[in-house]
Amino acid sequence: MNGPFPLARLAVIGTGLIGGSVARAARQFRLCRELALFSVGPEREAVQAAQIAELVSDDAAEVVRGAQLVVVALPIAAMATILRGIREAVDPQAVVTDTASVKVPAMKLLQEHLEGRTRWVGSHPMSGSERSGFGYSRPDLFAGAISILTPPEDPSEEAVALVEAFWLALGARTLRLSAPEHDRRVAAVSHLPHLLAAVLVRSVDSGALEVAGPGFRDVTRIAAGPAEMWSEILLANRENVLPALRSFLAGLQKATDDLEKGSGTALKDLLSEAALRRLAFRKSSP
Amino acid sequence: MNGPFPLARLAVIGTGLIGGSVARAARQFRLCRELALFSVGPEREAVQAAQIAELVSDDAAEVVRGAQLVVVALPIAAMATILRGIREAVDPQAVVTDTASVKVPAMKLLQEHLEGRTRWVGSHPMSGSERSGFGYSRPDLFAGAISILTPPEDPSEEAVALVEAFWLALGARTLRLSAPEHDRRVAAVSHLPHLLAAVLVRSVDSGALEVAGPGFRDVTRIAAGPAEMWSEILLANRENVLPALRSFLAGLQKATDDLEKGSGTALKDLLSEAALRRLAFRKSSP
Incomplete structure (x- = not known):
């Protein structure tokens, strides 16, 4: 070698x-x-x-x-x-x-x-x-x-x-x-998703869990991770997790409003853009 | 047969x-x-x-x-x-x-x-x-x-x-x-998670995407689904998706507050309960 x-x-x-x-x-x-x-x-x-x-x-x-x-x-x-x-x-x-x-x-x-x-x-x-x-x-x-x-x-x-x-x-x-840039990026793609998965798992009752399929299984898989380690991570990086959370919350509030108003066009725009970005990510990621 | x-x-x-x-x-x-x-x-x-x-x-x-x-x-x-x-x-x-x-x-x-x-x-x-x-x-x-x-x-x-x-x-x-019970349950384990995945994908910039690992990949996989079909589903079931969304938003707001206050105990409680429920689900789901 x-x-x-x-x-x-x-x-x-x-x-x-x-x-x-x-x-x-x-x-x-x-x-x-x-x-x-x-x-x-x-x-x-x-x-x-x-x-x-x-x-x-x-x-x-x-x-x-x-x-x-x-x-x-x-x-x-x-x-x-x-x-x-x-x-x-x-x-x-x-x-x-x-x-x-x-x-x-x-x-x-x-x-x-x-x-x-x-x-x-x-x-x-x-x-x-x-x-x-x-x-x-x-x-x-x-x-x-x-x-x-x-x-x-x-x-x-x-x-x-x-x-x-x-x-x-x-x-x-x-x-x-740089360490600050690392922390900003992983807040968005690792720490925030962990929190979302955990909140989602806790918001679902057992009747609903009974019918959960592969989509739910994948979305929430990471929520099974060690709680002690993850609460430490979230606290250690809260300076970056909080802005990521607020930006996500604003996006979700907008989607909620669109759904409430029955705005199919706005919803379709959100879902199309997300699907395109996710498909591009799938192609770039092995 | x-x-x-x-x-x-x-x-x-x-x-x-x-x-x-x-x-x-x-x-x-x-x-x-x-x-x-x-x-x-x-x-x-x-x-x-x-x-x-x-x-x-x-x-x-x-x-x-x-x-x-x-x-x-x-x-x-x-x-x-x-x-x-x-x-x-x-x-x-x-x-x-x-x-x-x-x-x-x-x-x-x-x-x-x-x-x-x-x-x-x-x-x-x-x-x-x-x-x-x-x-x-x-x-x-x-x-x-x-x-x-x-x-x-x-x-x-x-x-x-x-x-x-x-x-x-x-x-x-x-x-x-019953049809209403079906719609209530799938709103929680299928329709809401789809919306969360889409909003998450759209809230992440390309620098962050570059470092995304298997956790992010799984959490957002469903967001690659057909936008037209999913916006139709969300609208058709909005009567059930909206309450599920509001309950999720309340849970996420609580987690945000805990993180802001630096309350490690509250975060650990959330993450532990979620991990236990997710592990139980893993065992029951093939």
């Missing part, structure tokens, strides 16, 4: 759906000679049993020691503690990335804890699922999906290139965005 | 996604000896080329003559003309059913045109898709899906049993509901 791979050592902090899948994929594609995983709680046994890593430990400092690349795959709420725990142990030549869904606060945490110590680049693989945990992790989770990179201001190009090469090697496509 | 099948003759009026799939499935499962299809417009050539029917014609009276079961698979706006055209030709012993998505107006049309002439039972197979037209029709479209039956007041049990046996023979599960 060309370029920086295989790394002598890769550290993955967190073994949920994303961290577990990063680990499985890195192993399968032979991106490292040594894989070290930080795993806590009841999941650790399953991680050990999967036999994909040289080291599975709940000592984060031990896990990152000697790693050229450290992937922090934790909820934002858990990041501060871990970053504090690894800052002395991480190699100054290493590159640290994370996978948090909201990049402005994640980048702030990375800077706060790693500045002057090592280099970091934000990452967000758009490969979530309503399933969570190591049990659903799989090596092809990133194949064909987009991983967004959010480099810090005045980044080390070498560090960005390493993280980009890593996601590409896992089968992802990549896109570089 | 036991029971009423094979019918000597089955007539299907309309060869779009639903009518075409009814025809293909009836042929594959040998539910009739003779299959007669009413097809107009550019699609007729494809229907003829598929060689699934003994008769493909744009003369509706010719198609229904001698049929024991007539399936009208047309948009509501096209039903009146066709029902007027077949009322003299249809056998008094025949049973007529339709597949319209809104049953109160469909049942009114059936009664208006067939009362005193023959028996009818409403049907609504919950097997739509964002794809439309004969080109996407397939014999397994109804397999495992629910077909809702809406018998008229004081129905002929024999007629209801025939229509029910027909959908069961096509692989569907069935449920009997």
Whole structure:
């Protein structure tokens, strides 16, 4: 393999759906000679049993020691503690990335804890699922999906290139965005839709659920995701979710008015434009 | 085969996604000896080329003559003309059913045109898709899906049993509901979600679309459906869609307020309840 791979050592902090899948994929594609995983709680046994890593430990400092690349795959709420725990142990030549869904606060945490110590680049693989945990992790989770990179201001190009090469090697496509621009975009296509799906599921009674077909199933699938994680995400990005919500509410209020007035033309215009945009998206999206 | 099948003759009026799939499935499962299809417009050539029917014609009276079961698979706006055209030709012993998505107006049309002439039972197979037209029709479209039956007041049990046996023979599960109850339920799980998906697609800019992942893809898939058909459905059922919309809007306004106030507990409660309900639905739905 060309370029920086295989790394002598890769550290993955967190073994949920994303961290577990990063680990499985890195192993399968032979991106490292040594894989070290930080795993806590009841999941650790399953991680050990999967036999994909040289080291599975709940000592984060031990896990990152000697790693050229450290992937922090934790909820934002858990990041501060871990970053504090690894800052002395991480190699100054290493590159640290994370996978948090909201990049402005994640980048702030990375800077706060790693500045002057090592280099970091934000990452967000758009490969979530309503399933969570190591049990659903799989090596092809990133194949064909987009991983967004959010480099810090005045980044080390070498560090960005390493993280980009890593996601590409896992089968992802990549896109570089500023952290604020990332947060604005995912508010619209990920965080707002999650809230809509949840409100919709809760507004439907059991008689109606009984007749629900494939359309309803798809529209609401994401609402089955982990509530704790999603409320954290929505709060962390509320600065962007709220404007997206208000714009959606205005559009829905307009559609309600059109329906109330029986304005078939206005409704058809809305639905035609939406259908055209959705068909174009289907064509552009694998 | 036991029971009423094979019918000597089955007539299907309309060869779009639903009518075409009814025809293909009836042929594959040998539910009739003779299959007669009413097809107009550019699609007729494809229907003829598929060689699934003994008769493909744009003369509706010719198609229904001698049929024991007539399936009208047309948009509501096209039903009146066709029902007027077949009322003299249809056998008094025949049973007529339709597949319209809104049953109160469909049942009114059936009664208006067939009362005193023959028996009818409403049907609504919950097997739509964002794809439309004969080109996407397939014999397994109804397999495992629910077909809702809406018998008229004081129905002929024999007629209801025939229509029910027909959908069961096509692989569907069935449920009997009054037409108003049907319309109330599908407003919540089909018509409202369609409107939400359309408004969401239109509220997202192209930068955001660029980073959209599988969640967004699923939430908005149905918005690619035919605009003309859906605006007709929404208008025909607005009496039920509007209350569903208002209840959804109230729920979304509450979530917006909670997010604005930064109330993590309220958000987590909403998301937990939605996740639990959606997981239960996943288990009950094949």
